[in-house]
Amino acid sequence: MSGLYARESRSVSTMAHLRFFPQAVVGGSGAYLTGDDGRKLLDFAASWGAASLGHSHPAIREAVNRALCDQAGASYLSTANEPSVLLAEKLLSLVPERARGRVWFGHSGSDANETVARMVVAATGRPRILAFNGAYHGGTVGSMAVSGHPAQQGARAKDLTLVPYPNSYAAGSPEAAKDAALAYLEKLLATEIPPQEIAAFFIEPIQSDGGMLVPPEGFFKDVEALCRTHGILIVSDEVKVGLGRSGRFNAFEHAGIEPDIVVFGKGLGGGLPVSAVVGPEAILNHAVAFSLQTVHGNPVCAAAALAVLQTIERDNLVANAERTGRMLREALDRLATRHALIGNVRGRGLALGVELVANGAPALRQTALAVYRAFQLGLVLYYVGVNSNVLEFTPPLTLTEAEAQEGVAILDQALADVAAGRVDEALLADFAGW
Numbered sequence: 001m002s003g004l005y006a007r008e009s010r011s012v013s014t015m016a017h018l019r020f021f022p023q024a025v026v027g028g029s030g031a032y033l034t035g036d037d038g039r040k041l042l043d044f045a046a047s048w049g050a051a052s053l054g055h056s057h058p059a060i061r062e063a064v065n066r067a068l069c070d071q072a073g074a075s076y077l078s079t080a081n082e083p084s085v086l087l088a089e090k091l092l093s094l095v096p097e098r099a100r101g102r103v104w105f106g107h108s109g110s111d112a113n114e115t116v117a118r119m120v121v122a123a124t125g126r127p128r129i130l131a132f133n134g135a136y137h138g139g140t141v142g143s144m145a146v147s148g149h150p151a152q153q154g155a156r157a158k159d160l161t162l163v164p165y166p167n168s169y170a171a172g173s174p175e176a177a178k179d180a181a182l183a184y185l186e187k188l189l190a191t192e193i194p195p196q197e198i199a200a201f202f203i204e205p206i207q208s209d210g211g212m213l214v215p216p217e218g219f220f221k222d223v224e225a226l227c228r229t230h231g232i233l234i235v236s237d238e239v240k241v242g243l244g245r246s247g248r249f250n251a252f253e254h255a256g257i258e259p260d261i262v263v264f265g266k267g268l269g270g271g272l273p274v275s276a277v278v279g280p281e282a283i284l285n286h287a288v289a290f291s292l293q294t295v296h297g298n299p300v301c302a303a304a305a306l307a308v309l310q311t312i313e314r315d316n317l318v319a320n321a322e323r324t325g326r327m328l329r330e331a332l333d334r335l336a337t338r339h340a341l342i343g344n345v346r347g348r349g350l351a352l353g354v355e356l357v358a359n360g361a362p363a364l365r366q367t368a369l370a371v372y373r374a375f376q377l378g379l380v381l382y383y384v385g386v387n388s389n390v391l392e393f394t395p396p397l398t399l400t401e402a403e404a405q406e407g408v409a410i411l412d413q414a415l416a417d418v419a420a421g422r423v424d425e426a427l428l429a430d431f432a433g434w
């Protein structure tokens with residue numbers, strides 16, 4: 001131990017902390033992090049999916065190095081630069097026709113969703129936004145304003161309306177979940193909320209922070225039809241589950257829908273801060289100087305993002321996410337037959353969730369203990385969910401089958417230790433998680 005973790009607590013604010021265990025890291029390679037204690041930790045979180053190609057990927061290193069060797073400024077606010085233009089052109093080729101207009105660049109999913117929320121209202125003249133209960137769209141005032149996650153209580157916009165996201169496990173079946181969520185939405189639009197006042201519906205094609213909820217077959221097709229009837233724009237927040245993670249390039253493709261606006265973040269920069277909004281020209285060009293931060297569109301982050309997209313294509317990482325994800329899913333399904341704590345395994349590709357329950361209720365404490373115990377045994381993963389009881393798997397898209405097996409073996413041990421009471425609850429004292 002270098003004592004880095006303790007030193008951090010004497011110098012760095014806790015305001016951005018979302019900690020589950022006391023680990024400091026000094027390096028990383030591929031799917032592994034290197035602890036300051038010399039341990040190698042298998043990373044099934046990839047910094048919440050941001051390290052989409054794993055750690056220290058040579059393609060990103062080379063791209064960043066090249067961009068910095070002859071730096072084309074630090075921003076796209078007042079001059080155009082080649083990496084941003086190339087990245088915009090590439091992103092336009094990756095979205096459906098109706099979203100293929102212009103690209104806006106930001107630093108994070110938060111500033112991207114905040115920009116969309118302001119932009120759709122300004123461009124359409126409609127004041128209202130729809131989003132889902134449990135939705136996480138960001139941590140800035142404007143993105144929290146359109147979010148429905150319980151961790152963001154009190155920050156909602158007055159013109160935001162939240163509707164239930166279908167939860168197949170809680171409802172007992174996908175059909176029941178779908179019917180209830182659609183009935184709620186249809187009634188809302190027929191009674192309380194005039195649909196012609198709604199600018200946009202923010203959706204997560206898999207609701208990740210809300211608990212890695214996979215929508216029932218056909219649900220978003222029906223949502224799309226409703227939105228088209230009323231001229232409501234569909235905003236697909238692909239920040240965590242997009243860019244190949246779900247086993248398709250865009251996660252909304254599983255639902256067979258075509259959103260009007262697509263939001264990318266997290267894995268786009270492969271660990272560097274960059275986000276993008278792609279959508280129709282009439283909206284994305286609504287007004288100049290409408291949403292900007294000084295180093296938006298900087299060539300270094302744009303070059304990293306371009307390298308990420310090229311590597312996903314070149315190395316067939318979408319197919320790898322599908323294949324390795326299926327294998328991981330099957331291994332987790334096998335664990336479920338042996339661990340009473342596992343209530344449900346779900347997800348797509350390398351966006352998976354394992355919901356832990358005890359006596360029919362969310363097993364919050366056991367979830368936090370399992371994450372802590374896995375860390376002790378060498379596996380990094382976190383938990384999500386409106387009830388804080390869903391283990392989340394968002395490993396690098398480069399994950400191999402052997403790494404997937406290794407992680408599942410550690411989780412197997414961790415769950416057994418928690419169930420047998422071998423993990424001391426006092427360990428959680430400093431780790432409230434979320």
Ligand SMILES: *Cc1c(COP(=O)(O)O)cnc(C)c1O
Pocket residue numbers: 107108109110111113136137138139204208209237238239240241265266
């Ligand atoms: C993480 C996340 C965001 C916010 O991204 P930041 O990089 O934290 O600003 C937005 N939407 C979804 C779906 C996310 O998972």
